[in-house]
Amino acid sequence: MSWRDAFALARRSVYRRLGRAVLTILAVTLAAALLTSLLVLAGAARTRVLNQLSKGGPLAGIQVAAAAPNLGQLDRDSPQPGPPKPLDDVALRRIRALRGVASVIAVEQAPIVVIPPTRIPRALQAVASRKPGTIQTTMIGTELQDASKLPISIISGRLPAPNAQTEVAVTETFLQRYGIGKRDAATVVGMQLEIGSPRKYAFGNVRVRGRWTKQTIVGVVAQQAANGEVLTGASSVEAARSWTAGGEQIGDSIGPDSSPYAGLFVIAAGLDQIGPVRSRITQVGYSTSAPENLINSVQRYLHVIEIVLSGIGVIALVIAGLGITNAMLASVRERRREIGVLKAIGARDRDVRHVFLLEAGLLGLAGGLLGTVGGWGIARTLGSVVNRYLSHQGLVGVQVGMPAVVALGGIVGATVLALLAGTVPAQRAAGLPARQAMGDE
């Protein structure tokens, strides 16, 4: 009996007992759906993280400090920087021109004076344990379109609009001034601050004049881009800075920081470029930090997660496989006479074995196909939930795609497993005596 004839017989058998086969197929479907959705999601997460690592994003970034490199700690992810060294436009241009650099985001800074409102929102009042007076601090700014590439995450509210002149975000340090934690971050959102850029005049006594603007807090962020309590767009910081620079340099108590940039964020052209770019920046003469060692661990952990998730899926498939074995054993018991008849009309043991193996394989194939489609649906659904969360966090969403390997793996895996599950019933059917054809009860 050819495989084709055996297949035709197996197909008819599954088709005619479809009602019964459905339960078995359903188990395989669920298991295959579980396996493929887990793999798709793990893959999406992995791609997402690797994208972050390789094509910009906080993890692929090299932070350049306004400081000389500390030659003793070059192999560290976050070395102690050496002595302060101004980071100016000349340095920025040199670094931008280095080989292996994809882009450079500058973080500008300006000294500011913040006068909090005397009347604070009711919600804040309820949780605040103290109230700050006038605050001297640093305002940092960057092109906020690029914010997603910087190590900035939103705790509450949102980032200032890229070109808005009256919107700022504050950091956790600002929350501490009211004695509140991240949990109550929302209470400061919407508050208005008077922010002044100091300018010094020396007419006998030192006098300070400010350029005052009213700014609304639109969000609270956690950030490691640079030191500073207030985050806003680059243009606001530049304006503040040039006002301050118009004054006179008297001591260094309030004058403009000697470095126009608080730091740079250098994005390497690829994961493998992070190391070389770092050493080139060191040669230019600035201290860098980058999560190189972290990246390696992350990759390893991602791999472990994938192994664990596929393990869960495989366990589900094995259980489904046992279901196939069980259902087929029952089927063999029920069809003893039919098997005997097949042998009576000329089937060899192996013909019978083939028919039952193909039947199991068909159940697996059907389950694998349905499950892979279902798994893709599940992954898409979960992916859109995750994306809603990510976009809420001001982050780029993940791409949930079904890699051909996963789709093929789900289908082939379910089929192979079903074939394995079918070996015992098929062997049992093949071994039944032909005498069963006579149908002794």
Place this chain on the structure above:
Amino acid sequence: MMAENDVAPVDVHVRGLSHVYRTPEGPITVIDGLDLDVIGPAHVAVTGPSGAGKSTLLAVLGGLDRAQEGSITVGGIDVTSLSGDDLARYRRDTVGFVFQHYGLLGTCTALENVELALSFTGGPTRLRRARALELLDAVGLSARASHRPASLSGGEAQRVAVARALANRPRLILADEPTGNLDDDSTERILELLHALPRDVGCTLITVTHNRAVADRADRRLQLRNGRLVDESAPSRKGVA
């Protein structure tokens, strides 16, 4: 039906056949030193009370069961020496079975059931289909080719089974109570069909039955009693060795 004798006649020789079933309650000797000689083509009926061992005899003759003791030759083939694939080939090429319960596959149509028997010999699908249709036509069922057994009457199902038994041009047809489940009209039709086979096709037919009317149609009537066959037919008739 079949116009010409299309198979070579076959002789059956059984010597000293014994068959014992080992059960938890003790051994049951069903066949005990049985001898049988049939010169084909012939129609031989085997009668006997229920439990006499008629089905066991057919099973051993047809290679559904191995002979425990004794020798069986069918058309020169030493059946007792066959096993595995050789036994399967013997069942496929030399023997055609007709069962009381028809033995049709419920998942296949009448045509597919006949084709199934042809699928073990291989050959092009087109030719198989043509041959299966021809066989169904010969039993008067070409109009029912696409029906499944569930939608056939008992008599029709048994005619499909006869068509299937003839598919590989067997030289020995073994029918175990072929009319046991049929009404009188259907019985008559099946009997005519079967009885004509030795004459038209040239094969040897051994029918097991406890129905006297069925047995009377045979060239020769044997009764299975105490594990042996006793000849009950007139000595002059055809098929007696």
